[in-house]
Amino acid sequence: MSHAxxxxxxxxxxxxxxxxxxxxxxxxxxxxxxxxxVGCGNGALLALLTHTRNVDARGIxxxxxxxxxxxxxxxxxxxxxxxxxxxxxxxNSFDYVILSQTLQATQRPKHVLEDMLRIGTHAIVSFPNxxxxxxxxxxxxxxxxxxxxxxxxxxHDTPNIHFCTIxxxxxMTRDIGATIERAVALDRFGKPMMVRAPWWxxxxxxxxxxxxxxxx
Amino acid sequence: xTAKIKRPIVTRxxxxxxxxxxxxxxxxxxxxxxxxxxAPLKLAYQTYGQxxxxxxxxxxxxxxxxxxQHVANVNPVTGKSGWWDIMVGPGKPIDTNIYxxxxxxxxxxxxxxxxxxxxxxxxxxxxxxxLPVLTIRDMVRAQARLIDHLGIDQLFCVAGGSMGGMQVLQxxxxxxxxxxxxxxxxxxxxHSSQNIAFHExxxxxVMADPxxxxxxxxxxxxxxxxxxxxxxxxxxxxxxxxxxxxxxxGRELQNRxxxxxxxxADFKIENYLRYQGASFVDRFxxxxxxxxxxxxxxxxxxxxxxxxxxxxFKGTKTRFCVVSFSTDWLYPTSASRAIVHALNAAGASVSFxxxxxxxxxxxxxxxxxxxxxxxxxxxxxxxxxxxITG
Numbered sequence: 001m002s003h004a005x006x007x008x009x010x011x012x013x014x015x016x017x018x019x020x021x022x023x024x025x026x027x028x029x030x031x032x033x034x035x036x037x038v039g040c041g042n043g044a045l046l047a048l049l050t051h052t053r054n055v056d057a058r059g060i061x062x063x064x065x066x067x068x069x070x071x072x073x074x075x076x077x078x079x080x081x082x083x084x085x086x087x088x089x090x091x092n093s094f095d096y097v098i099l100s101q102t103l104q105a106t107q108r109p110k111h112v113l114e115d116m117l118r119i120g121t122h123a124i125v126s127f128p129n130x131x132x133x134x135x136x137x138x139x140x141x142x143x144x145x146x147x148x149x150x151x152x153x154x155x156h157d158t159p160n161i162h163f164c165t166i167x168x169x170x171x172m173t174r175d176i177g178a179t180i181e182r183a184v185a186l187d188r189f190g191k192p193m194m195v196r197a198p199w200w201x202x203x204x205x206x207x208x209x210x211x212x213x214x215x216x
Numbered sequence: 217x218t219a220k221i222k223r224p225i226v227t228r229x230x231x232x233x234x235x236x237x238x239x240x241x242x243x244x245x246x247x248x249x250x251x252x253x254x255a256p257l258k259l260a261y262q263t264y265g266q267x268x269x270x271x272x273x274x275x276x277x278x279x280x281x282x283x284x285q286h287v288a289n290v291n292p293v294t295g296k297s298g299w300w301d302i303m304v305g306p307g308k309p310i311d312t313n314i315y316x317x318x319x320x321x322x323x324x325x326x327x328x329x330x331x332x333x334x335x336x337x338x339x340x341x342x343x344x345x346x347l348p349v350l351t352i353r354d355m356v357r358a359q360a361r362l363i364d365h366l367g368i369d370q371l372f373c374v375a376g377g378s379m380g381g382m383q384v385l386q387x388x389x390x391x392x393x394x395x396x397x398x399x400x401x402x403x404x405x406x407h408s409s410q411n412i413a414f415h416e417x418x419x420x421x422v423m424a425d426p427x428x429x430x431x432x433x434x435x436x437x438x439x440x441x442x443x444x445x446x447x448x449x450x451x452x453x454x455x456x457x458x459x460x461x462x463x464x465x466g467r468e469l470q471n472r473x474x475x476x477x478x479x480x481a482d483f484k485i486e487n488y489l490r491y492q493g494a495s496f497v498d499r500f501x502x503x504x505x506x507x508x509x510x511x512x513x514x515x516x517x518x519x520x521x522x523x524x525x526x527x528x529f530k531g532t533k534t535r536f537c538v539v540s541f542s543t544d545w546l547y548p549t550s551a552s553r554a555i556v557h558a559l560n561a562a563g564a565s566v567s568f569x570x571x572x573x574x575x576x577x578x579x580x581x582x583x584x585x586x587x588x589x590x591x592x593x594x595x596x597x598x599x600x601x602x603x604i605t606g
Contacts, residue, residue, distance in 0.1 A: 056565075058565070058566075064569065064570060064571075064572060064586075067567075067568070067569050068569055068571075068586050068589065068590055070567075071537065071567045071569055071590045071593050071594055072589045072590055072592070072593030072594075073593055073597075074593055074594070074596060074597020074598075074600070075567070075597075076535070076565045076566060076567050077567055077568075078538075078556050078560070078566060078567060078568035079568050079569055079570055080553075080556075080568075085557075085560075088557040088560045088561055089560050089561070090561055090563065093563050
């Protein structure tokens with residue numbers, strides 16, 4: 001197996017576990033909606049949404065292994081790339097376009113987000129917060145690129161090429177003129193943080209965030 | 217010297233096949249894209265499994281260029297097992313315990329459906345080149361006649377690889393409401409220039425053989441077997457990957473220690489191709505080869521829809537699963553991706569997998585676990601949605 005394929009395979013395995021952000025996303029999706037999951041891995045989230053929300057589920061996944069597993073479980077998933085293949089989907093063809101824990105692995109995150117908002121009425125994005133205090137402290141005290149439980153790759157051997165903080169993400173939504181409909185930050189125990197907390201607090205204590213956006 | 221050969225096999229199967237047949241009388245002609253027609257029309261087909269009471273479990277399998285209707289039974293001509301035995305049968309992905317499986321010989325073929333080797337009732341001689349040139353859409357129209365004859369409104373699935381995959385795409389475009397799910401494998405929505413080029417080499421090899429006799433060879437008990445064998449040899453190379461050839465044959469010599477400094481088959485690959493060519497001519501009609509290759513070359517689904525492939529699938533409710541193989545250079549993954557992009561643009565339900573394989577185009581006929589698993593998963597989910605299974 002090639003090294004790149006190996007990394008993808010690890011991603012698929014990690015995705016198998018029920019993830020907290022999946023539950024948050026599922027809670028945001030209306031029943032019976034048309035959903036496109038970009039970077040859907042082996043289809044765990046799509047299966048969850050089909051099961052609990054009865055959605056019309058579609059997916060795009062880069063790794064062959066993920067696609068094969070998803071199709072084998074009966075999901076409509078195509079092998080493709082978030083950076084290049086979203087352009088083939090027509091405007092307004094989905095109610096929700098989801099990007100869960102994949103933003104940081106795209107070549108052009110802003111472009112991907114713009115495409116998601118073009119294709120879907122809503123875009124839901126979950127991502128690891130690079131502004132979390134444990135990540136900050138690793139750089140500050142160790143002087144090394146952070147490696148944590150959730151971000152377990154070494155800097156030279158990672159699919160994650162575009163990390164951002166919650167504050168960075170909020171800035172980008174403003175750049176592209178998107179409206180934040182909902183936002184949740186999850187602490188290191190996977191618990192949602194206080195809704196009224198200011199961005200800077202989320203930015204320090206949120207380990208990951210889930211945003212739902214729409215065009216302004 | 218002319219090639220006196222054992223013609224009976226081809227002529228026997230063309231007129232009296234070891235298959236079920238249905239004949240549509242001359243007053244119900246099959247209208248063709250060329251403006252011509254076939255009348256009467258004869259179709260030879262095989263079925264496996266049982267049609268359920270609701271008639272919802274029929275699977276139509278479309279065969280490839282030189283394939284035939286003997287998908288999952290011993291072939292009456294070659295004595296070999298069915299060409300898609302890995303895929304069709306009890307417990308296989310296309311499970312004959314669940315589905316009613318149909319496969320018919322394409323028109324233009326030589327295994328019992330009307331083709332150039334069939335006897336033209338108007339003359340008492342083989343049609344030869346009197347048969348109009350055919351298209352993939354003509355083949356599909358003929359199959360639709362058979363499905364009507366069997367009393368089936370909607371097929372649960374239409375599946376096929378290579379030229380069979382083209383028929384699958386044509387079915388989904390022409391009769392969207394009659395196809396619940398579609399499985400086009402190792403195929404393309406149009407023939408590329410390179411595809412046409414290889415086919416032209418094959419046709420020229422056949423027509424350059426003096427025993428072709430301007431297509432009237434059956435009248436004279438000869439056949440252009442040398443030309444047809446060369447056509448098959450050239451085509452066979454396109455079915456395999458460079459790696460597959462290298463791994464299987466390399467530069468190994470055939471039953472000899474040294475080069476002979478002659479034009480004998482010194483290399484194993486030469487011997488293999490000669491064998492492939494020689495065995496092919498025993499089972500296939502040369503004129504049929506011209507007709508079926510031409511049908512592929514004329515295939516360009518988008519052209520029938522104003523140049524937009526997405527328009528061919530507009531509003532479709534059919535579920536698609538598109539499959540390609542990583543080392544297939546005849547119908548490469550890029551050709552499958554073009555189909556997938558069009559289906560996405562049409563808002564269709566589509567799955568797409570590229571299966572890693574070193575076997576080239578031929579992989580769709582071979583046991584590839586990921587291919588089997590994907591197909592099984594796709595059909596199982598679709599069968600549940602169609603309420604064929606619980």
